[in-house]
Amino acid sequence: MSWVDGQPAEGLPIHDRALAYGDGLFETIKVLAGCPELLDRHLQRLEHGCRRLAIPCDINGVGSQLIAFSAELGEGVAKLIVSRGEGKRGYAPPVPCMPRTVLTGSSLPNYPKAHAEQGVRLYPCTTRLAEQPILAGLKHLNRLEQVLARAEWQDPVYAEGLMRDTSGRVIEGVFSNLFIVELGRLMTPSLERCGVAGVMREEVLDRARIAGVPTQVGDLSLGQLYRADEVFVCNSLYGIWPVRQLDASVWPVGPVTRKLQSLVADLSSNT
Structure with a gap:
């Protein structure tokens, strides 16, 4: 199960800066009964990180995507990635910056x-x-x-x-x-x-x-x-x-x- 920018998807565009430079942030979130645990803390950390990396992020919109994704996932691990989006070759950040949100779901790890x-x-x-x-x-x-x-x-x-x-x-x-x-x-x-x-x-x-x-x-x-x-x-x-x-x-x-x-x-x- 995976979403890109709030829609079901099976892949990420090859020019996304997450692939080229690791230009972004992620959260790994435990989901039980369709609800993401420690949601506020995850979103606060993500917002803080985006601010420090100068990635414009609609944190409320990302939160809404995460809640909807978790409800569909039911139980498991939701990995949330916010990248700086696509850009041309080179380190210079794209202007304007169009951030991309990626959500993937997996089963809970079976720790002893x-x-x-x-x-x-x-x-x-x-x-x-x-x-x-x-x-x-x-x-x-x-x-x-x-x-x-x-x-x-x-x-x-x-x-x-x-x-x-x-x-x-x-x-x-x-x-x-x-x-x-x-x-x-x-x-x-x-x-x-x-x-x-x-x-x-x-x-x-x-x-x-x-x-x-x-x-x-x-x-x-x-x-x-x-x-x-x-x-x-x-x-x-x-x-x-x-x-x-x-x-x-x-x-x-x-x-x-x-x-x-x-x-x-x-x-x-x-x-």
Whole structure:
């Protein structure tokens, strides 16, 4: 199932800048009972990204397309792409710019229940994230760093990979955001230089603050990660997975992780 600019379609014009340059943004959205979860957060992030990339976007129109698409999809994953549209050869953005919206649907991933219940093991990726503040936090279409990182392991014992930046700071998972708990305080890496500001990351931070859990966003070293009391990763499709091991470091599934898992488990009833 796929739509282009709100209409059923089977392909994308070959001159679209999404294909030539990765010139655009995307959102990966969980759909249950015909409703997109965390809809407001996804649209807010998309609007913010379009503003930073100077892509004119009718966010209300995109939202309407997404709601209609989700209703038809019923259950699964909706991938929403907003590209800068078609253009001539060369990097210069087209004037005027005619953005294009692409929606594709797929089935929900069948993740093992043990990932959420017992925790996962992280692979220590050697691929580093480049530090580029202009693009930091955005879910833009240039994902080659993640492609290369995910290609580093095939062993299913690893459910996710850990990514650091070129200075060695801990940033995120290949397809998730990362949190640690240290003396009861919830900490997550700053994304001012690189990384993706996930919608579930924001949801976890907000719910933790409401629940009275102290939170902190800042630089995180590998040493701090190893010394943490609890570690978990999160994204909008699976919620929260406790992390039980990275290299020789092993962590329990702690009380803060379990509390936050319970707080985000009711998303579908509040969306």
